[in-house]
Amino acid sequence: MPSEQVLYGRKPVASLIAHRVERICEIYCADSAKLEPLVQDAIGRFAVTGGLVHKVPMAEIESFLPQLNHQGLLAVLNPRSPVDLDRLLQASLSSREVILVLDQVSDPHNLGSILRAAEVFGVDGVVLTSANSASVTPVVRKASSGASEIVDICYVKNLSRALEQMKSAGFWLVGTALDEVSVDIREHAFDGPLAVVLGSEGKGLRKLTKAKCDFLVKIPQLGHLESLNVGQAAAVVLYEVIRAKVN
Incomplete structure (x- = not known):
């Protein structure tokens, strides 16, 4: 998982699914995370469109984002080029x-x-x-x-x-x-x-x-x-x- 090309946190990930879902390559969700219904619905919509959603132990997410308030959820992003x-x-x-x-x-x-x-x-x-x-x-x-x-x-x-x-x-x-x-x-x-x-x-x-x-x-x-x-x-x-x- 490329640690720099990620977006973490429940509201940011849900917002990106709603507005720029094409930016997301795949999602990692901690299997112990208790997600709000709004976030669950957003992840469900991402999965329905063919997006990959991985359920992993919380420790795995913590290993990629140590000491950050990731809330058990992160999205790996597709590369994005700056605008001319x-x-x-x-x-x-x-x-x-x-x-x-x-x-x-x-x-x-x-x-x-x-x-x-x-x-x-x-x-x-x-x-x-x-x-x-x-x-x-x-x-x-x-x-x-x-x-x-x-x-x-x-x-x-x-x-x-x-x-x-x-x-x-x-x-x-x-x-x-x-x-x-x-x-x-x-x-x-x-x-x-x-x-x-x-x-x-x-x-x-x-x-x-x-x-x-x-x-x-x-x-x-x-x-x-x-x-x-x-x-x-x-x-x-x-x-x-x-x-x-x-x-």
């Missing part, structure tokens, strides 16, 4: 016209949260840097509740060049930063094709990335803490973007 940037941009222009760009987000739990928010709010795709970014691992898949297998993901080697490519394709670049020049996100008009750019957990947007942005926005804060983490910020920003576009 040109293809992503063209597809977005024919859809919701919103893509999300992450500038070296390295924490796997934050990446998982961001991918989940991107799927919930209907983002057309997520662009990641090839270097200094978290990879899509089992931990990321679990944190994303399976959204990592639904949302289109594109990797770029040179983010600055990719941002220029987005501009050439007609996208406005909207960065998030707690700068004095940043506009309250509630006051910004999110018109036209948009690439929303978020920075890393500690440093935020890099200087060159920020300089490439057409606009900078910030989330208003009333409390004492310095900022939200990037996973929380992504959900707030994407909600505002989609709300503005729908309205």
